[in-house]
Amino acid sequence: MQLYRNFTLCFLFFLLLAKVSQAQPVFKVIPLGVKGGTDESNLSSYMLAPIHSDNYVCLDAGTLNFGLQQAVKNGTLKGFAGTILKNNVKGYLISHPHLDHVAGLIINSPDDSPKNIYALPFCIDVLKTHYFTWKNWANFANEGDQPTLKKYHYTALDTAKETTLDNTEMTVKPFLLSHSKPYQSTAFLIRSKDDYLLYLGDTGADEMEHAQNLYRLWQAVAPLINSNKLKAIFVETSFPDEQPTKQLFGHLTPSLLMKELDVLGKMTDAKSLKQVYIVITHMKPSAEQVEEKIRKELETQNKLNLKLVFPQQGKLLLF
Ligand SMILES: [Zn+2]
Numbered sequence: 001m002q003l004y005r006n007f008t009l010c011f012l013f014f015l016l017l018a019k020v021s022q023a024q025p026v027f028k029v030i031p032l033g034v035k036g037g038t039d040e041s042n043l044s045s046y047m048l049a050p051i052h053s054d055n056y057v058c059l060d061a062g063t064l065n066f067g068l069q070q071a072v073k074n075g076t077l078k079g080f081a082g083t084i085l086k087n088n089v090k091g092y093l094i095s096h097p098h099l100d101h102v103a104g105l106i107i108n109s110p111d112d113s114p115k116n117i118y119a120l121p122f123c124i125d126v127l128k129t130h131y132f133t134w135k136n137w138a139n140f141a142n143e144g145d146q147p148t149l150k151k152y153h154y155t156a157l158d159t160a161k162e163t164t165l166d167n168t169e170m171t172v173k174p175f176l177l178s179h180s181k182p183y184q185s186t187a188f189l190i191r192s193k194d195d196y197l198l199y200l201g202d203t204g205a206d207e208m209e210h211a212q213n214l215y216r217l218w219q220a221v222a223p224l225i226n227s228n229k230l231k232a233i234f235v236e237t238s239f240p241d242e243q244p245t246k247q248l249f250g251h252l253t254p255s256l257l258m259k260e261l262d263v264l265g266k267m268t269d270a271k272s273l274k275q276v277y278i279v280i281t282h283m284k285p286s287a288e289q290v291e292e293k294i295r296k297e298l299e300t301q302n303k304l305n306l307k308l309v310f311p312q313q314g315k316l317l318l319f
Pocket residue numbers: 036044098100101202282
């Protein structure tokens with residue numbers, strides 16, 4: 001009887017320990033911009049670092065300075081926006097070269113510090129030939145139109161391997177996404193020690209894109225979910241369900257996202273998937289109340305009871 005009691009106590013203790021260790025956040029994210037259009041002061045960009053580090057990268061760079069100002073105002077960050085950008089943002093990961101993902105990077109480049117721009121070759125190509133050229137801006141990068149000012153160093157990612165993010169404690173592995181065929185976008189799987197965070201740039205659903213990009217991505221991350229190593233998935237929902245299929249332009253709606261997460265659900269065990277935060281990005285505020293509509297549609301269709309998160313500019317998120 002005593003042995004049984006000891007055993008039970010021990011078991012309860014381990015359960016408690018497991019719960020406590022699960023609750024410990026390992027990543028911090030400061031959204032500098034969360035929307036997918038219209039509001040030029042709040043476009044996709046997420047500052048990410050391991051919880052005990054101040055060496056961040058930015059996942060996309062639609063809005064930088066205004067987001068940093070908001071984060072300082074909220075007490076999420078301390079100091080001057082421009083100085084934080086120079087000192088604490090160690091690199092940019094750009095999912096695809098649409099303006100709402102790079103505008104902040106271009107506008108802030110004259111006052112920025114030297115750092116790497118990480119992207120797949122298709123994306124670096126557009127930055128090189130359409131943005132950092134002397135025709136429309138100064139060429140602050142290290143390749144392309146001469147003379148090159150060499151402040152930014154293009155670092156081409158490779159879908160077959162993990163790349164170290166310089167001056168941070170993180171690495172990245174990229175995955176190709178389909179964003180209105182034939183246009184492409186990128187998902188970044190970030191690793192810090194043995195913990196992971198997944199950020200998807202703009203993406204269409206596999207059924208709409210006639211592609212298997214998301215299916216392959218889900219296959220790659222399913223084992224990380226089942227072992228509780230993947231803490232959060234950042235994924236877009238640009239339009240409400242009423243958006244006509246012909247006008248999706250390579251984006252997701254609540255029902256398309258939920259269908260994709262169902263596919264992921266079939267590859268993972270339900271309990272583990274429920275531990276992963278699903279962060280909804282890139283809503284397009286094209287009309288009044290659109291964001292509220294998207295949010296309601298997601299919540300009513302959340303049959304898997306996933307932990308949905310709706311990020312706000314400058315407000316700290318812990319995962
Ligand atoms: Zn976008």
